Amino acid sequence: MSKRILVTGGAGFIGSHLCQRLLDAGNDVLCVDNYFTGARRNILHLLDNHRFELLRHDVTFPLYVEVDEIYNLACPASPIHYQFDPVQTTKTSVIGVINMLGLAKRVKAKILQASTSEVYGDPIVHPQTEDYWGNVNPIGFRSCYDEGKRCAETLVFDYVRQHKLAAKVVRIFNTYGPRMHPNDGRVVSNFVVQALRGVDITLYGDGSQTRSFCYVDDLVEAMIRMMATGRETTGPINIGNPVEFTIKELAERIVELTGSKSKLVFRPLPADDPRQRQPDISKAREVLKWEPTVRLRDGLIKTIEYFDDLLHRGDAPHKAGANRAAL
Structure with missing residues (x-):
C-alpha cells in the first residue's frame, strides 16, 4: 500500500x-x-x-x-x-x-x-x-x-x-556520493573537485585524522x-560505515582514481574538528539487519563521475575548496 x-x-x-x-x-x-x-x-x-x-x-x-x-x-x-x-x-x-x-x-x-x-x-x-x-x-x-x-x-x-x-x-x-554540493567544504567533495581541476588538495592537520565514509x-x-x-x-x-580511513589515505585514493597531478598541501587544523570519527553499528546490524555494502573505491568512482560531468557542464562554483574541508 x-x-x-x-x-x-x-x-x-x-x-x-x-x-x-x-x-x-x-x-x-x-x-x-x-x-x-x-x-x-x-x-x-x-x-x-x-x-x-x-x-x-x-x-x-x-x-x-x-x-x-x-x-x-x-x-x-x-x-x-x-x-x-x-x-x-x-x-x-x-x-x-x-x-x-x-x-x-x-x-x-x-x-x-x-x-x-x-x-x-x-x-x-x-x-x-x-x-x-x-x-x-x-x-x-x-x-x-x-x-x-x-x-x-x-x-x-x-x-x-x-x-x-x-x-x-x-x-x-560521513556520507558521500553524487549530488553533493561541489563547494560545501566537505572533505570528499573538496578533494574530488580539487583533483579534477588539478589544483592543490588541501588537508588540515597532518592528515592522520580518521573518518568512515558511507555511500x-x-x-x-x-x-x-x-x-x-x-x-x-x-x-x-x-x-555509517565502520571501515576507517585517514584523511591522507582518502586524498591519495582520489588522486589515483582521477589520474590527477594535484599535490597534497597541509594547513593548520581548525578548532573543534574531531580527530577520530567511526561508528559502532552493532545496533544497526541487530535492529535493522543492515550494514553498508558499497566499497569506498566503488562509491568514489561514481562520485567522481558525477563531479566530472558537473564541471564539464559548468554548473560547479569557480573555486574548488574555497573554504576549509569539513572533516
Missing part, C-alpha cells in the same frame, strides 16, 4: 536520493526545501513523476499537510553552510523539529529525525556507541549545529514520552529500514 511521505530538505544531497527511493517504491512524495543548501537540479529528474510534489518552504514556519510519514532532513550540514548564519542553523534544528513533531502529532504520522555523528563532538570514546554522551563544546563555532542537533534529539524523545509519538532518530556519519545508497536503505521499525524502536541508531 502506497503512503504519502513528506521529506524536508528533500532537494538536498541525501534528501534527493531518499525521495527517489521512496518514489521507486510506489509512494507519493512531498519534497519540501528552502534551497539554502539544496538545489533544484538534484530533483529535476523527479518533476515529471505524477507521484512527486515540490514545495518551497522553510521548516522554521509551520506546515499544514496530510501525510503518513515524515523524514526530517532539513538543516545545513557542512561547516561552511551552517556557520554562515549560525542562529538560523540552530533555529532550523530546534524550531524546525518542533514544527515537524507538531505536524506528526496532529496527523498521527511516523517521523524520522536525521541526527548526526556531530552529537558526539570530538569523541574520547572510539568507536562511538549510541550510549556515549559525547564531548561537545557548547560555545564554539560548530555549536550551532552540534548543539542544535542534540536539542532536536531531546525534543524527539520528549514527544515520544509525553505524547506517545511514533518517532525515530538516526545518527548519520549515500547504503545510508538511504538504512533510513527506510529504520522508518519501517515498530513503535518500540526510537533509537538513536548509528548509520
